[in-house]
Amino acid sequence: MLLQQLINGLTLGGVYALIALGYTMVYGILELINFAHGEIYMLGAYLGIIFLAFFTAAGLTATSLPIALFLTVLLTIIFCSAYGFAMEKTAYKPLRNAPRLSPLISAIGVSIFLQNYVMLTQGATDKVFPYKFSSAGFQFLNVNMTYLQAIIIAVSALLMLLLHLFIQKTRIGKAMRATAQDKTMASLVGINVDIIISATFVIGAGLAAVAGIMVAAYYGLVNYYIGYIAGIKAFTAAVLGGIGSIPGAMLGGIVLGLVESIGAAYISSEYKDAYAFIILIIILLIKPSGILGKTAEEKV
Amino acid sequence: MFVLEVSNLTKRFGGIRAVEDVGFKIRDNSIVSIIGPNGAGKTTLFNCLTGITRPTKGNILFTDKYISKLPPHKTAEMGIARTFQNIRLFSEMTVMENVMVSQHARVRYGLMSAIMKNNGFRKKEQTIREKAFEYLELVGLEEYAGDIADSLPYGSQRRLEIARAMATEPKLILLDEPTAGMNPAETSEVMTLIKKIRELGKTILLIEHDMRLVMGISNWIVVLDHGVKIAEGRPDDIKNDPLVIEAYLGREMSH
Numbered sequence: 001m002l003l004q005q006l007i008n009g010l011t012l013g014g015v016y017a018l019i020a021l022g023y024t025m026v027y028g029i030l031e032l033i034n035f036a037h038g039e040i041y042m043l044g045a046y047l048g049i050i051f052l053a054f055f056t057a058a059g060l061t062a063t064s065l066p067i068a069l070f071l072t073v074l075l076t077i078i079f080c081s082a083y084g085f086a087m088e089k090t091a092y093k094p095l096r097n098a099p100r101l102s103p104l105i106s107a108i109g110v111s112i113f114l115q116n117y118v119m120l121t122q123g124a125t126d127k128v129f130p131y132k133f134s135s136a137g138f139q140f141l142n143v144n145m146t147y148l149q150a151i152i153i154a155v156s157a158l159l160m161l162l163l164h165l166f167i168q169k170t171r172i173g174k175a176m177r178a179t180a181q182d183k184t185m186a187s188l189v190g191i192n193v194d195i196i197i198s199a200t201f202v203i204g205a206g207l208a209a210v211a212g213i214m215v216a217a218y219y220g221l222v223n224y225y226i227g228y229i230a231g232i233k234a235f236t237a238a239v240l241g242g243i244g245s246i247p248g249a250m251l252g253g254i255v256l257g258l259v260e261s262i263g264a265a266y267i268s269s270e271y272k273d274a275y276a277f278i279i280l281i282i283i284l285l286i287k288p289s290g291i292l293g294k295t296a297e298e299k300v
Numbered sequence: 301m302f303v304l305e306v307s308n309l310t311k312r313f314g315g316i317r318a319v320e321d322v323g324f325k326i327r328d329n330s331i332v333s334i335i336g337p338n339g340a341g342k343t344t345l346f347n348c349l350t351g352i353t354r355p356t357k358g359n360i361l362f363t364d365k366y367i368s369k370l371p372p373h374k375t376a377e378m379g380i381a382r383t384f385q386n387i388r389l390f391s392e393m394t395v396m397e398n399v400m401v402s403q404h405a406r407v408r409y410g411l412m413s414a415i416m417k418n419n420g421f422r423k424k425e426q427t428i429r430e431k432a433f434e435y436l437e438l439v440g441l442e443e444y445a446g447d448i449a450d451s452l453p454y455g456s457q458r459r460l461e462i463a464r465a466m467a468t469e470p471k472l473i474l475l476d477e478p479t480a481g482m483n484p485a486e487t488s489e490v491m492t493l494i495k496k497i498r499e500l501g502k503t504i505l506l507i508e509h510d511m512r513l514v515m516g517i518s519n520w521i522v523v524l525d526h527g528v529k530i531a532e533g534r535p536d537d538i539k540n541d542p543l544v545i546e547a548y549l550g551r552e553m554s555h
Binding site: 171174175182184185189190192193 | 382390391393
């Protein structure tokens with residue numbers, strides 16, 4: 001029973017972590033809570049359904065499922081990244097030197113806009129994921145892990161590993177870390193800060209896109225408001241791990257997923273959504289900087 | 301041959317005139333010091349030269365190109381590097397990474413080759429690493445390459461800032477009080493380092509309060525007071541300039 005809940009929790013937690021990374025990366029560089037980030041995840045779920053439905057209609061799903069899924073994920077990432085890029089350029093960049101409240105309100109505006117845009121174009125009713133994954137899976141120690149759960153956990157882990165390597169090893173990754181620590185100094189060593197900020201939004205959106213497809217496949221149903229609750233939970237995960245910290249977002253997401261599924265199993269599933277917020281309140285009261293976050297220093 | 305020509309440079313913040321109608325020229329491969337009492341406009345001048353603030357009026361000509369409207373990453377690309385009065389290292393990164401970041405902006409390679417980790421990428425990464433190491437050797441920090449920048453002692457952090465600035469491969473390097481807070485031994489180390497940097501063909505523009513260092517090292521000195529240039533010349537001329545003595549040196553050297 002506990003082990004089963006751990007697996008469910010890891011599945012959920014991996015998804016939360018992928019979304020939380022977008023929050024924490026943007027916060028790390030701009031000190032902005034991008035409240036529209038949850039909508040990118042929602043767009044990912046919808047775009048995944050649209051592309052997969054297209055490939056199914058074209059017959060590709062029937063002949064070669066892995067290729068159809070791969071192309072769906074690839075196209076969804078590209079489209080969501082474009083949304084993320086455009087969002088930063090239109091809603092946040094013009095407000096970069098404005099008081100901090102302005103981009104926050106702009107973010108809420110983007111969020112409301114995207115929800116209504118999807119509702120108008122896709123309808124207010126639930127959309128069904130065009131492929132039903134079998135409930136077969138691995139059996140061990142009295143526990144059942146479906147193949148889809150295994151895929152979600154593996155994909156989340158792989159993406160987090162790739163992101164970690166990207167941030168630590170590559171030129172852009174180093175430039176991102178430098179920009180997060182001191183934007184002015186970063187520009188003085190020749191880093192184009194605008195490009196780094198765009199890259200941050202694009203990467204965050206790509207991760208959220210994958211999370212969106214995986215959730216759509218896992219639950220089979222999506223609607224235009226799933227981004228709101230998932231966004232707030234992922235934000236909680238980012239705060240839990242320490243906002244601005246990339247390992248923190250990964251850890252926070254997984255802890256949150258585990259707490260939710262264990263809470264649902266042992267306490268009550270009625271309060272499933274409440275656990276995230278109970279954790280948020282506790283963290284803000286006890287350690288506002290989060291598990292891996294550093295105590296905020298006033299920047300000179 | 302002048303590497304930098306500043307003319308009529310003015311920067312006002314509201315009603316405050318931080319820099320007013322300042323002009324001077326810097327000869328290639330020289331060491332020039334900017335001196336003046338606190339609030340004379342020295343750091344504002346540096347901010348204008350590097351594109352951090354845009355001048356209200358005036359021109360900055362760097363290697364015969366106008367740069368007063370360029371953003372900082374462009375001035376860096378053109379060949380101006382700087383350090384700050386208060387240390388601004390990327391403190392959570394390693395000593396090596398601090399220097400590599402500057403090198404990365406110089407050496408271009410595509411995102412795909414970084415992801416694919418192909419030969420071109422490996423070779424360039426290797427070159428960057430070797431070059432970064434050379435700059436660490438220049439300032440004597442090669443042993444600490446793997447340490448977190450924040451863990452270095454104060455004097456070493458200042459030298460790391462100079463290494464990081466050098467790694468952008470500038471023609472002109474601006475040093476804002478490089479010996480602030482240092483003891484005499486560390487100060488003379490920095491003095492030797494500045495001379496070494498000049499021997500590498502760089503031009504150095506220095507803000508400094510340590511008069512022994514300024515007089516001992518500079519080819520040319522520009523004196524600012526309340527945002528206005530009150531004198532410029534060779535160290536010996538500046539030492540004996542009555543205006544300078546009144547505005548600045550008098551207070552420093554009277555005892």
